[in-house]
Amino acid sequence: MVIMPMRLAPRTIVSAAALLVVALSFDASARQALDRTKTPPPGKTPDLRVPTWTKASLANGADLIVSEKHDLPLVSFSITFLGGANQFEPAERTGLASITASMMSEGTKTRDGEGLSNALQLLGTSVSTAIGGESGSMSFVSTTGKFGQTMDILADMLLNSTFPADALERLRAQRLVALTQARAQPGAIAGRVFPKVLYGPAHPYGRVATEESIKAVTRDDIVAFQSQYFQPGRALITVVGDVTAAGVKPVVEKALAAWPKAGTRPTFSYPAVPERQKTTIFLVDRPGAAQSTMAIGHPGPPRSTPDYYAMQVMNTMLGGMFQSRLNANIREEKGYSYGVSSAFSYGKGPGPFRTGGDIVGEKTDAALVEFMKELRGILGERPVTDEELQTAKDSLIQRLPGTFASVTAINGALTTLWSQGLPDDYYQQYTKAVAAVTKADVLRVAKKYIDIDRLAIVIVGDRKSIEGPLKATNIAPIAFLDIEGAPKTQ
Amino acid sequence: MISNARSNGALVLGIVTCGLALVAGVAAAQSPSSVNIPFETYTLPNGLTVIASIDRTTPTVAVNMWYHVGSKNEVKSRTGFAHLFEHVMFTGSGHVPYGLHDKLTEGVGGSNNGTTSNDRTTYYETVPSNYLESALWIEADRMGFLLDSLDLAKLNAQRDIVKNERRQSVDNQPYGRAGEILAQATYPASHPYSWDVIGSMEDLSAATEEDVKSFFRLYYAPNNAFLAIVGDFDPAQAKAWVQKYFGDIPRGKAITRPAVAPVVLDAERRLVYEDRVQLPRLYVQWPTVGEQHDDRFALDVLGAILAGPRTARLTKALVYDKQSAASVSAGQGTNEDVGDFGMTITPRPGNTLTDLEQAADAVIEKLKAEGPTAEEIQKATAGEELSFVRGLESNLGKALRLSDGAGFHGDPGYFRTEYSKGQSVTAADVKRVANKYLTKGRVVLSIVPMGKLDQASKPGESKKVTDEASGGEGRW
Numbered sequence: 018m019v020i021m022p023m024r025l026a027p028r029t030i031v032s033a034a035a036l037l038v039v040a041l042s043f044d045a046s047a048r049q050a051l052d053r054t055k056t057p058p059p060g061k062t063p064d065l066r067v068p069t070w071t072k073a074s075l076a077n078g079a080d081l082i083v084s085e086k087h088d089l090p091l092v093s094f095s096i097t098f099l100g101g102a103n104q105f106e107p108a109e110r111t112g113l114a115s116i117t118a119s120m121m122s123e124g125t126k127t128r129d130g131e132g133l134s135n136a137l138q139l140l141g142t143s144v145s146t147a148i149g150g151e152s153g154s155m156s157f158v159s160t161t162g163k164f165g166q167t168m169d170i171l172a173d174m175l176l177n178s179t180f181p182a183d184a185l186e187r188l189r190a191q192r193l194v195a196l197t198q199a200r201a202q203p204g205a206i207a208g209r210v211f212p213k214v215l216y217g218p219a220h221p222y223g224r225v226a227t228e229e230s231i232k233a234v235t236r237d238d239i240v241a242f243q244s245q246y247f248q249p250g251r252a253l254i255t256v257v258g259d260v261t262a263a264g265v266k267p268v269v270e271k272a273l274a275a276w277p278k279a280g281t282r283p284t285f286s287y288p289a290v291p292e293r294q295k296t297t298i299f300l301v302d303r304p305g306a307a308q309s310t311m312a313i314g315h316p317g318p319p320r321s322t323p324d325y326y327a328m329q330v331m332n333t334m335l336g337g338m339f340q341s342r343l344n345a346n347i348r349e350e351k352g353y354s355y356g357v358s359s360a361f362s363y364g365k366g367p368g369p370f371r372t373g374g375d376i377v378g379e380k381t382d383a384a385l386v387e388f389m390k391e392l393r394g395i396l397g398e399r400p401v402t403d404e405e406l407q408t409a410k411d412s413l414i415q416r417l418p419g420t421f422a423s424v425t426a427i428n429g430a431l432t433t434l435w436s437q438g439l440p441d442d443y444y445q446q447y448t449k450a451v452a453a454v455t456k457a458d459v460l461r462v463a464k465k466y467i468d469i470d471r472l473a474i475v476i477v478g479d480r481k482s483i484e485g486p487l488k489a490t491n492i493a494p495i496a497f498l499d500i501e502g503a504p505k506t507q
Numbered sequence: 508m509i510s511n512a513r514s515n516g517a518l519v520l521g522i523v524t525c526g527l528a529l530v531a532g533v534a535a536a537q538s539p540s541s542v543n544i545p546f547e548t549y550t551l552p553n554g555l556t557v558i559a560s561i562d563r564t565t566p567t568v569a570v571n572m573w574y575h576v577g578s579k580n581e582v583k584s585r586t587g588f589a590h591l592f593e594h595v596m597f598t599g600s601g602h603v604p605y606g607l608h609d610k611l612t613e614g615v616g617g618s619n620n621g622t623t624s625n626d627r628t629t630y631y632e633t634v635p636s637n638y639l640e641s642a643l644w645i646e647a648d649r650m651g652f653l654l655d656s657l658d659l660a661k662l663n664a665q666r667d668i669v670k671n672e673r674r675q676s677v678d679n680q681p682y683g684r685a686g687e688i689l690a691q692a693t694y695p696a697s698h699p700y701s702w703d704v705i706g707s708m709e710d711l712s713a714a715t716e717e718d719v720k721s722f723f724r725l726y727y728a729p730n731n732a733f734l735a736i737v738g739d740f741d742p743a744q745a746k747a748w749v750q751k752y753f754g755d756i757p758r759g760k761a762i763t764r765p766a767v768a769p770v771v772l773d774a775e776r777r778l779v780y781e782d783r784v785q786l787p788r789l790y791v792q793w794p795t796v797g798e799q800h801d802d803r804f805a806l807d808v809l810g811a812i813l814a815g816p817r818t819a820r821l822t823k824a825l826v827y828d829k830q831s832a833a834s835v836s837a838g839q840g841t842n843e844d845v846g847d848f849g850m851t852i853t854p855r856p857g858n859t860l861t862d863l864e865q866a867a868d869a870v871i872e873k874l875k876a877e878g879p880t881a882e883e884i885q886k887a888t889a890g891e892e893l894s895f896v897r898g899l900e901s902n903l904g905k906a907l908r909l910s911d912g913a914g915f916h917g918d919p920g921y922f923r924t925e926y927s928k929g930q931s932v933t934a935a936d937v938k939r940v941a942n943k944y945l946t947k948g949r950v951v952l953s954i955v956p957m958g959k960l961d962q963a964s965k966p967g968e969s970k971k972v973t974d975e976a977s978g979g980e981g982r983w
Binding site: 060141416 | 564565566567601602606607609610611613614615616617633635636637638639640641644648652663664667668670671672674675676678679680681739751752755783784785786816817818823826827830833834853855856882885886889890891892893896897899900901902
């Protein structure tokens with residue numbers, strides 16, 4: 018191998034080829050005139066091209082949206098169900114929705130699990146079923162030529178799944194292993210403890226699957242969940258790509274002919290969020306950890322808040338991009354972390370505001386001081402500048418074209434309109450709504466939605482080395498939790 | 508292994524290969540075999556290779572600047588250097604103050620990031636198409652004028668961030684040190700692939716300002732660079748801008764590449780490492796071939812036949828039939844010069860790594876004796892058609908693929924060759940490479956919970972790895 022030189026001649030020593038370039042430069046004078054200090058101005062802003070689509074309803078009550086895109090022989094297909102685990106899963110069966118989703122690939126009346134897998138592999142694709150907190154879906158992407166055959170397999174999984182008992186036991190065992198593994202993963206520990214602290218066990222947002230809830234799931238639970246959940250009355254079918262609206266409707270209707278009319282859209286009512294406590298540090302001990310994983314926040318508003326646009330602009334400058342205040346300070350200036358951020362999770366209910374990141378252990382206290390400083394900053398201590406405001410708005414507005422860059426991205430954009438009940442011209446209106454946000458709006462929503470006196474500060478780290486310094490910051494009292502978020506006596 | 512400069516940037520690696528003939532279907536406007544990545548390529552007198560490809564689907568452009576330098580160009584006491592350098596490239600340059608780069612990319616709805624592998628370092632911007640000129644200006648400025656603004660303070664700040672990246676992705680991550688230990692065990696101590704891209708804490712601390720500057724002068728020169736521009740732009744205008752901003756950056760010195768010898772292990776190396784994990788895990792790694800050797804295509808197919816879908820042989824035997832494993836993965840990792848074939852098994856409680864190793868070996872031996880079926884080959888290659896077309900949706904994915912072809916194979920259109928070679932793998936090829944590479948000359952690593960050395964596979968035969976011996980940070 019060659020040893021990399023540690024000392025090199027300066028760059029002014031150039032090779033023969035480079036000298037040749039200089040000699041041949043007829044336009045050398047023009048190039049000397051090049052002023053590299055001048056930022057090239059942007060060209061004319063390209064027009065926003067929002068995809069078009071058609072809407073129809075099937076006889077069984079499902080909605081159908083088709084958006085044509087013919088530049089590539091690709092189709093993205095999905096059936097989205099309104100409502101998810103939070104609406105359909107009993108509290109003591111947390112994990113049932115997710116296990117049911119996995120069981121949809123375990124066999125139908127005419128194909129066992131291997132048969133389904135083989136058929137899809139030969140088509141070069143796969144069907145995925147997922148059920149989240151407030152929605153679920155069955156979906157695939159195929160080449161145009163394989164669309165009909167893949168659609169038929171998805172319909173078979175939707176309508177004829179058999180839920181073999183031995184498959185349930187296998188999936189259950191795999192999930193129990195995953196839970197065990199999560200106990201060693203600092204990010205996973207914080208991800209389980211933070212919602213528990215914010216919402217408590219009585220709120221669906223505070224529930225996480227446990228060994229007990231996974232062990233409690235029976236095959237009967239799955240059969241009941243499946244028949245109650247996968248109903249056309251709460252479903253949107255979306256087809257995006259190399260199809261025609263007129264051509265694809267009969268194909269979908271034929272494949273789903275045996276799906277009877279049933280179901281309604283669920284209501285999204287959530288119990289009250291527990292009263293917020295005074296700002297508290299919740300310390301989860303992980304002896305010897307090189308880093309502290311921090312999750313700081315409290316419940317926030319639902320997606321339907323009229324303050325959505327102002328909040329997006331506010332959060333973009335606080336912790337929503339690389340040069341946001343939080344990352345510029347804690348990562349770039351101080352070097353305490355590989356990256357920190359902040360976000361609101363907008364759903365049908367009071368999704369959390371969360372900031373934090375992985376912090377080098379010995380800087381845990383110093384980083385917390387900076388997090389608090391930046392929160393106070395956005396709450397008014399450090400006024401937003403015109404430039405910050407403009408950059409945040411430009412970033413949000415000019416991100417839109419990328420939202421429509423692939424068939425799956427377009428599918429997601431159209432499904433969001435439907436599931437969040439947004440108007441058809443939402444993407445056109447979005448630009449105007451973001452552009453209209455003022456500095457006063459940013460300050461107003463920061464004050465309304467970030468409460469620095471009622472924060473939960475979850476820190477997963479080495480108690481022995483970080484407890485003292487954290488106490489010395491005088492930011493908040495410290496409570497101790499175990500890795501499942503249960504209070505621990507000293 | 509690939510490391511990213513920026514934790515909140517997403518790297519989209521589109522798989523772009525050639526199309527297949529297609530059976531007629533619903534409203535088929537065109538078949539995948541008729542789609543392609545059209546591109547134009549040329550080289551400036553200073554050696555910079557430029558590749559341009561038009562895609563007008565959305566009004567955006569991806570710019571990818573690919574430098575032929577990676578961790579293999581480091582020396583043993585300065586590991587992690589190429590990657591540390593990647594971070595330095597985001598600290599501003601002669602005419603571009605720190606922060607402006609982000610403002611002209613993420614700040615206008617785009618993105619930027621960089622990645623470092625053993626073999627190359629790559630930087631990219633995605634921007635609205637009206638910001639192409641500023642993206643080229645930024646890339647040219649850090650190629651031509653980075654050192655004008657580099658000082659020790661900047662270097663130290665990035666060094667701290669890289670150490671945090673190492674803590675986050677390696678030291679504080681269950682099983683996080685596996686890759687490093689496997690590389691050290693597979694390659695001889697001075698071999699350029701024997702250290703991990705992220706490097707050791709000690710070496711990161713030792714890098715001097717002058718080390719960084721020397722490294723830059725040699726490797727970040729136009730003759731060692733490939734620039735791909737993909738998206739919605741005017742090609743003549745782009746060509747003029749490339750000439751304007753890159754044309755007068757001087758060619759660098761000739762580069763001598765490290766000679767990377769293929770590795771053959773004459774015996775099995777058995778290791779055990781204690782980590783803060785809940786369950787033990789088994790890692791097996793065999794040395795194989797790199798980008799330049801066609802056996803890698805059959806090794807890719809071998810990986811797909813062994814693990815992945817529920818019908819894959821190891822997955823079926825261990826996860827579905829015996830149900831002794833919670834998960835199994837296997838596959839070929841291809842670097843430029845050489846590669847490795849890896850297998851990872853996580854047990855279900857109550858099953859020992861010793862038993863799992865034996866069961867996995869039995870599956871592999873059977874495949875070596877019989878070879879795969881025709882249907883297994885068909886399934887393993889069928890997904891490529893869809894992957895190819897989906898890869899064409901991403902400007903950035905195409906830019907990365909075109910640059911890889913140009914940098915590693917001297918041909919931006921190498922994706923066509925790659926696709927056809929991947930599609931023509933036969934059952935006999937797979938049987939041959941399984942017998943040739945999956946031999947006793949391998950590394951077997953057990954990662955076990957603290958204090959549970961007896962949970963290793965064949966504990967009596969496995970040598971203990973310590974943090975001190977392997978260059979890690981250790982635990983405080």
